[in-house]
Amino acid sequence: xxxxxxxxxxxxxxxxxxxxxLIVGLIVALLIYALTxxxxxxxxxxxxxxxxxxxxxxxxxxxxxxxxxxxxxxxTFIGMAxxxxxxxxxxxxxxxxxxxxxxxxTLRDFTIAVATVGTILGVSVFIWSFRxxxxxxxxxxxxxxxxxxxxxxxxxxxxxxxxxxxxYLQQQLGARFASPLVWLILPxxxxxxxxxxxxxAGDSAWIVVGSAAFxxxxxxxxxxxxxxxxxxxxxxxxxxxxxxxxxxxxxTLTGLALYLTPYEVSDAAKxxxxxxxxxxxxxxxxxxxxxxLRP
Numbered sequence: 001x002x003x004x005x006x007x008x009x010x011x012x013x014x015x016x017x018x019x020x021x022l023i024v025g026l027i028v029a030l031l032i033y034a035l036t037x038x039x040x041x042x043x044x045x046x047x048x049x050x051x052x053x054x055x056x057x058x059x060x061x062x063x064x065x066x067x068x069x070x071x072x073x074x075x076t077f078i079g080m081a082x083x084x085x086x087x088x089x090x091x092x093x094x095x096x097x098x099x100x101x102x103x104x105x106t107l108r109d110f111t112i113a114v115a116t117v118g119t120i121l122g123v124s125v126f127i128w129s130f131r132x133x134x135x136x137x138x139x140x141x142x143x144x145x146x147x148x149x150x151x152x153x154x155x156x157x158x159x160x161x162x163x164x165x166x167x168y169l170q171q172q173l174g175a176r177f178a179s180p181l182v183w184l185i186l187p188x189x190x191x192x193x194x195x196x197x198x199x200x201a202g203d204s205a206w207i208v209v210g211s212a213a214f215x216x217x218x219x220x221x222x223x224x225x226x227x228x229x230x231x232x233x234x235x236x237x238x239x240x241x242x243x244x245x246x247x248x249x250x251x252t253l254t255g256l257a258l259y260l261t262p263y264e265v266s267d268a269a270k271x272x273x274x275x276x277x278x279x280x281x282x283x284x285x286x287x288x289x290x291x292x293l294r295p
Contacts, residue, residue: 005227005295006174012098013175016091022172025091029083029164036079044072063200067138067146070244070255074153080160084168092172099167101228109226112292113234120285121242124277134247134259143245143258150245150256158236165191165216166223166232174224184224188216200251202266207275214279215239218286226293235285 041058048068064070085096100106137143165187173183192213198205219232243249248257251265263270 006224009227010174013171017175021091025087028087032083033079037076064253064255066255077157077160106228106230109230110234113231117238137257162229162233184220191216203268204271
């Protein structure tokens, strides 16, 4: 039996829990996201791309190895956030606010998670620095100038993913199925799959998928335990701020990072060992948040 917090979280979804509504809703959300990506890319091409650039500009955006490209890429997640908002209104006849959980609790859980995970990440990077020397990324003045906008866009990016996977998908599945084998594992599995990128990650692609899916399980558990996406969003935000804005792994989205790792994401031998370290951090942060956010 689900705990009272999770029951309250999924209650708005119980009125129209039919699977066909969820499937159509996901298609609607995907279309809105795709239209947003197309629209932003088109505007960028119209106003910022010179005629002789060919299609190189699109490849640069996907690589996200410079500030403008990564800022644009992060901006596309506005569409990912809007998609579930439209889906719940159109297919489930409920307000977008129901995807978050109770407002005050969502904000409280988000704040606690950001502070907790941010602190643990700081300690983790400090320990990492005894073994590895970080390489320079963006110049500090450029990085500091872009930081406010970058933080806002990472907030939107992580929020959009949590709204879709832990808000809309987990909520609707939880209203339809009692077993966490469905409402917890399926969103986590899909969250992992969308991170599959063999072009960038090479032999490490499935390691990245596994790590993302594992985070999806943690985020889903925190959502079920607290009755809001606040803790999962805060965890995700703190993690991505560190990974995108402070120290990025080479071969990933490095365009806004102050520092870079001395190894590539495609180095499976190196990443395989480091992923154990990363998973241990996630488990430690998850257990601490479960304790701090007990109902």
